[in-house]
Amino acid sequence: xxxxxxxxxxxxxxxxxxxxxxxxIYGLGGVLNLAHGQFAVIGGVTAALLIGGGMNVIxxxxxxxxxxxxxxxxxxxxxxxxxxxxxGEERLLLGLILTLxxxxxxxxxxxYRVPDAxxxxxxxxxxxxxxxxxxxxxxxxxxxxxxxxxxMLGAFxxxxxxxxxxxxxxxxEVGAELCGISATRTRTLIVCLSAILAGVGGVAxxxxxxxxxxxxxxxxxxxxxxxxxxxxxxxxxxxxxxILLGIVNAVASFYIGTYLTLIILLxxxxxxxxxxxxxxxxxxx
Amino acid sequence: xxxxxxxxxxxxxxxxxxGPNGSGKTTLFKAIAGMxxxxxxxxxxxxxxxxxxxxxxxARRGVVYxxxxxxxxxxxxxxENLELGAYANPRDRDDQFRxxxxxxxxxxxxxxxxxESMSGGEQQMLAIARGVMAKPKVLLLDEPSTGLAxxxxxxxxxxxxxxxxxxxxxxxxxQQVPHALAFCERTYVLENGxxxxxxxxxxxxxxxxxxxxxxxxx
Numbered sequence: 361x362x363x364x365x366x367x368x369x370x371x372x373x374x375x376x377x378x379x380x381x382x383x384x385i386y387g388l389g390g391v392l393n394l395a396h397g398q399f400a401v402i403g404g405v406t407a408a409l410l411i412g413g414g415m416n417v418i419x420x421x422x423x424x425x426x427x428x429x430x431x432x433x434x435x436x437x438x439x440x441x442x443x444x445x446x447x448g449e450e451r452l453l454l455g456l457i458l459t460l461x462x463x464x465x466x467x468x469x470x471x472y473r474v475p476d477a478x479x480x481x482x483x484x485x486x487x488x489x490x491x492x493x494x495x496x497x498x499x500x501x502x503x504x505x506x507x508x509x510x511x512m513l514g515a516f517x518x519x520x521x522x523x524x525x526x527x528x529x530x531x532x533e534v535g536a537e538l539c540g541i542s543a544t545r546t547r548t549l550i551v552c553l554s555a556i557l558a559g560v561g562g563v564a565x566x567x568x569x570x571x572x573x574x575x576x577x578x579x580x581x582x583x584x585x586x587x588x589x590x591x592x593x594x595x596x597x598x599x600x601x602x603i604l605l606g607i608v609n610a611v612a613s614f615y616i617g618t619y620l621t622l623i624i625l626l627x628x629x630x631x632x633x634x635x636x637x638x639x640x641x642x643x644x645x
Numbered sequence: 646x647x648x649x650x651x652x653x654x655x656x657x658x659x660x661x662x663x664g665p666n667g668s669g670k671t672t673l674f675k676a677i678a679g680m681x682x683x684x685x686x687x688x689x690x691x692x693x694x695x696x697x698x699x700x701x702x703x704a705r706r707g708v709v710y711x712x713x714x715x716x717x718x719x720x721x722x723x724x725e726n727l728e729l730g731a732y733a734n735p736r737d738r739d740d741q742f743r744x745x746x747x748x749x750x751x752x753x754x755x756x757x758x759x760x761e762s763m764s765g766g767e768q769q770m771l772a773i774a775r776g777v778m779a780k781p782k783v784l785l786l787d788e789p790s791t792g793l794a795x796x797x798x799x800x801x802x803x804x805x806x807x808x809x810x811x812x813x814x815x816x817x818x819x820q821q822v823p824h825a826l827a828f829c830e831r832t833y834v835l836e837n838g839x840x841x842x843x844x845x846x847x848x849x850x851x852x853x854x855x856x857x858x859x860x861x862x863x
Contacts, residue, residue, distance in 0.1 A: 524729055
């Protein structure tokens, strides 16, 4: 049981990394990014191809993460421009359609060019044993990376002027613009940053499973559920929700199968919307 | 709706805009701040055109709008709200902090408090203070007395007088006409989008039409 829970936590942290990006892009840009899983997969596939080509593993992973960021930057400055011309619900709808289309295009292309990309990482110590429990080194490494990414995001949002500007736009866009803060430029930065976080998740995912074309959709769905349960405006809520749902996912997949697990997770999201529409931790943060 | 209006504010001057609800005061301010685009005409500041600029760029040029709705960041502390006010020129931030806290000592006492947890009067002070943090060349104050008790309004105008004494240029929209006329050297009277009257505030005080419609005497 305990190894399954640990697996769940490891996986949940990756979900949180994607979910927090969905949360930020939604809070700041008013767009619900349905191609977020694909942002992640692009990072993983890039890293896999570079490692396959003989590049140093760490360098390849860094470049993979940056590829996700670059992709996010390009999407924000091109595909999403028509959506940004509108406000509120119209922007949300147009954004949904545009990013859903993008996810099909990316999946189709990856399926055609790199149908079976996989990250093969040889670590000097494949596993470590702590208190009688054996954990894969890769699990430890990806979890540490995810937690570090979260801490850095928190420090950026709470401790830097730019991070405060990001929060100010989420809270009151008119007020932010009156202070001389450009919502457009900050939004581009956040889409890029969220894509980088997704890239970290994608590279980490690639260490454990193959990067097939169905992974993108799967990651998007998990991340959306985590974002809803955690509260689309709360970052610490997203982290906690990711870990909890990761555990539920791992335990339920092991005992009752993946199909029913997805139903359980979606039910959790529905229940959250009914009981606490603004997320689990909405009143704490 | 505003039609064919022409206004002028000299450096260091406090100019008032008075008129009933819906006369176009807020429309005028939003046009200057870049939140609404005029269909025709020009808005000039220091010889450069402001019309056509986006709101953040107008603010960066030193024309700072403090709307009646305040538009604060509710879940941020007083300190963070002020810090963001100085977003465009962080170099002068420490000086501006000192100045703002000497002007509004109550904000210094409450600097760790969330903006949403403060009273209406304190929120209004914070909105003005956030505008001042930008070290503006012109401050556009839209109905700063909205929702404040009379005693607080008097206190706020004493604080605004200190700002004026520092040489800040102020354009003020106000429904509480006696306050506006006492505070501003010159005043424009707006009605249905037209400038009906304008002149020195002291002359307007004696104008029979103003007395009748706005001061409730005569």
